[in-house]
Amino acid sequence: MARSKGLTTRSEDYSAWYLEVIARxxxxxxxxxxxxxxxRPHGYAIWEAIQRQLDDRFKATGHENAYFPxxxxxxxxxxxxxxxxxxxxxxxxxxxxxxxxxxxxxxTKGVEPDPESVxxxxxxxxxxxxxxxxxxxxxxxxxxxxxxxxxxxxxxxxRWEMKTRPFLRSAEFLWQEGHTAHATSAEAxxxxxxxxxxxxxxxxxxxxxxxxxxxxxxxxxxAGALETYTIEAMMQNGWALQSGTSHFLGQNFARAFDVTFQxxxxxxxxxxATSWGVSTRLIGAVIMTHSDDDGLVLPPRVAPVQVVIVxxxxxxxxxxxxxxxxxxxxxxxxxxRVKLDDRDNLRPGAKFFEWEQKGVPLRLELGSRxxxxxxxxxxxxxxxxxxxxxxxxGDRVSEVLDAIQxxxxxxxxxxxxxxxxxxxxxxxxxxxxxxxxxFYLVPWGGDTADEVAIxxxxxxxxxxxxxxxxxxxGLTCPLTGKPSVEWAYFARSY
RNA sequence: CGGGGUGUAGCGCAGUAUGGUUAGCGCGCCUGCUUCGGGAGCAGGAAGUCGGUGGUUCGAAUCCACUCACCCCGACCA
Numbered sequence: 001m002a003r004s005k006g007l008t009t010r011s012e013d014y015s016a017w018y019l020e021v022i023a024r025x026x027x028x029x030x031x032x033x034x035x036x037x038x039x040r041p042h043g044y045a046i047w048e049a050i051q052r053q054l055d056d057r058f059k060a061t062g063h064e065n066a067y068f069p070x071x072x073x074x075x076x077x078x079x080x081x082x083x084x085x086x087x088x089x090x091x092x093x094x095x096x097x098x099x100x101x102x103x104x105x106x107x108t109k110g111v112e113p114d115p116e117s118v119x120x121x122x123x124x125x126x127x128x129x130x131x132x133x134x135x136x137x138x139x140x141x142x143x144x145x146x147x148x149x150x151x152x153x154x155x156x157x158x159r160w161e162m163k164t165r166p167f168l169r170s171a172e173f174l175w176q177e178g179h180t181a182h183a184t185s186a187e188a189x190x191x192x193x194x195x196x197x198x199x200x201x202x203x204x205x206x207x208x209x210x211x212x213x214x215x216x217x218x219x220x221x222x223a224g225a226l227e228t229y230t231i232e233a234m235m236q237n238g239w240a241l242q243s244g245t246s247h248f249l250g251q252n253f254a255r256a257f258d259v260t261f262q263x264x265x266x267x268x269x270x271x272x273a274t275s276w277g278v279s280t281r282l283i284g285a286v287i288m289t290h291s292d293d294d295g296l297v298l299p300p301r302v303a304p305v306q307v308v309i310v311x312x313x314x315x316x317x318x319x320x321x322x323x324x325x326x327x328x329x330x331x332x333x334x335x336x337r338v339k340l341d342d343r344d345n346l347r348p349g350a351k352f353f354e355w356e357q358k359g360v361p362l363r364l365e366l367g368s369r370x371x372x373x374x375x376x377x378x379x380x381x382x383x384x385x386x387x388x389x390x391x392x393x394g395d396r397v398s399e400v401l402d403a404i405q406x407x408x409x410x411x412x413x414x415x416x417x418x419x420x421x422x423x424x425x426x427x428x429x430x431x432x433x434x435x436x437x438x439f440y441l442v443p444w445g446g447d448t449a450d451e452v453a454i455x456x457x458x459x460x461x462x463x464x465x466x467x468x469x470x471x472x473x474g475l476t477c478p479l480t481g482k483p484s485v486e487w488a489y490f491a492r493s494y
Numbered sequence: 495c496g497g498g499g500u501g502u503a504g505c506g507c508a509g510u511a512u513g514g515u516u517a518g519c520g521c522g523c524c525u526g527c528u529u530c531g532g533g534a535g536c537a538g539g540a541a542g543u544c545g546g547u548g549g550u551u552c553g554a555a556u557c558c559a560c561u562c563a564c565c566c567c568g569a570c571c572a
Contacts (some may be wrong), residue, residue, distance in 0.1 A: 014567085015565085017563080030561080033563090089571090157572095163495095163568095175572080186559095244572090279572060312531050315529085344530095346533090347531095349531080349534085351532095365531065377531080459568095489527090
């Protein structure tokens with residue numbers, strides 16, 4: 001009989017639930033290296049879907065891909081003061097360029113760094129690529145005609161984090177980083193905001209994650225940026241997840257790497273910069289936004305398998321059913337990522353559980369009764385079962401997947417909206433923020449010192465100053481008692 | 495990096511206090527037969543350097559030291 005699915009529930013232990021969903025969905029596995037995970041095929045395929053669809057958007061907004069080296073001369077990191085401050089503590093360093101074999105006293109063999117191979121200048125494994133990219137931009141930019149320069153790269157980066165969490169924070173992760181150069185400040189700001197819009201649209205339409213776009217406070221800003229824009233998502237435990245950032249870097253990197261251009265008047269000016277990125281953290285956001293107590297739930301647009309066909313047969317009708325299943329499979333496979341699970345060693349129920357835990361949005365069961373009716377028995381991962389006509393199945397499946405995609409976004413939005421609160425005093429905030437986690441929207445009037453104090457008392461941080469800013473005329477900040485300056489969201493965050 | 499916890503077969507665990515032949519159990523895996531609409535049944539079988547290194551001992555999964563990884567709670571961060 002139906003035994004317990006054995007998954008820790010979200011309400012029992014949200015963190016354990018998250019780890020189990022990842023393990024059962026076969027997204028990640030541990031590696032022998034601290035903080036570094038292996039992206040298994042089912043997890044990597046989600047990243048590939050993200051890459052494809054984001055890359056299309058980057059190309060559509062005029063960007064080109066390039067690739068810059070993994071290794072950065074150590075001296076580059078120190079060229080931009082705030083930047084080095086931000087990344088020095090977590091930089092991995094290459095100091096030698098070869099190993100040599102040696103024999104231990106007990107006769108066993110080992111390898112050690114060859115002292116003869118010490119690098120003249122150590123190399124930093126990139127934590128982000130601003131420095132090496134701006135070094136190169138200095139060679140490529142000379143005239144206003146070279147601008148804007150709009151480049152993106154898909155890469156891995158390394159940040160030696162103290163505490164890691166699968167997808168959300170690991171020592172090595174995959175991401176994309178866009179780096180653009182502009183002739184004017186206004187144009188650079190426009191670019192940074194435009195890319196935040198791309199992220200916002202992508203998060204909602206592809207990942208089905210509603211996000212709050214906004215600006216970071218000075219305290220939360222990227223190291224070396226004048227302005228950091230962010231999209232903040234709400235996880236099911238009421239914690240915020242910074243899901244993408246876009247930075248207006250001013251002329252900081254141009255100044256540090258001496259990147260100037262000659263304007264139309266013939267004068268030399270420093271170039272204006274932006275950078276923007278999203279990472280495999282987005283996969284964590286997808287998991288924590290949509291998954292349920294039965295396991296992974298994936299939006300159709302990023303699901304590695306969108307439709308699974310499970311034939312159900314007895315020996316007598318095996319041939320008929322498998323024939324129909326194959327026919328359906330061939331019909332769908334040109335349009336969807338579809339899997340025909342015709343394994344003979346598992347019974348249907350076992351297959352249902354397996355695909356459920358892998359987050360497949362739509363399951364089509366096909367038994368002799370269905371074949372006789374000219375239908376498949378469809379089950380949505382989001383709930384709901386119905387007969388689906390085999391005739392014209394492709395169009396119908398397309399509609400159903402679209403409906404699931406929309407349903408996930410709406411469900412997430414309703415949940416998120418139900419977790420946005422307001423408070424009228426600091427006391428109320430301190431009392432509620434941890435017993436009732438969520439986004440707290442306040443007409444903020446504080447400064448960095450106030451943010452620090454609030455975090456020390458509650459562990460909540462200022463997540464963003466939303467792009468949409470209704471007037472705060474005449475309002476007082478409930479957290480500081482100072483006159484309100486602009487609206488801000490506070491939350492616990494990952 | 496500080497405090498706490500856990501490492502025994504692919505997964506989940508017992509065994510460790512009080513050291514003692516061939517280290518068990520459930521699930522999974524392999525073979526065969528019967529099954530097949532929500533985790534199949536029976537029979538047979540394979541799989542472990544007990545996280546690693548070093549020590550104590552006639553003898554170590556068990557005791558000691560060091561070390562690695564993971565998890566939880568803090569400090570730091572995408």
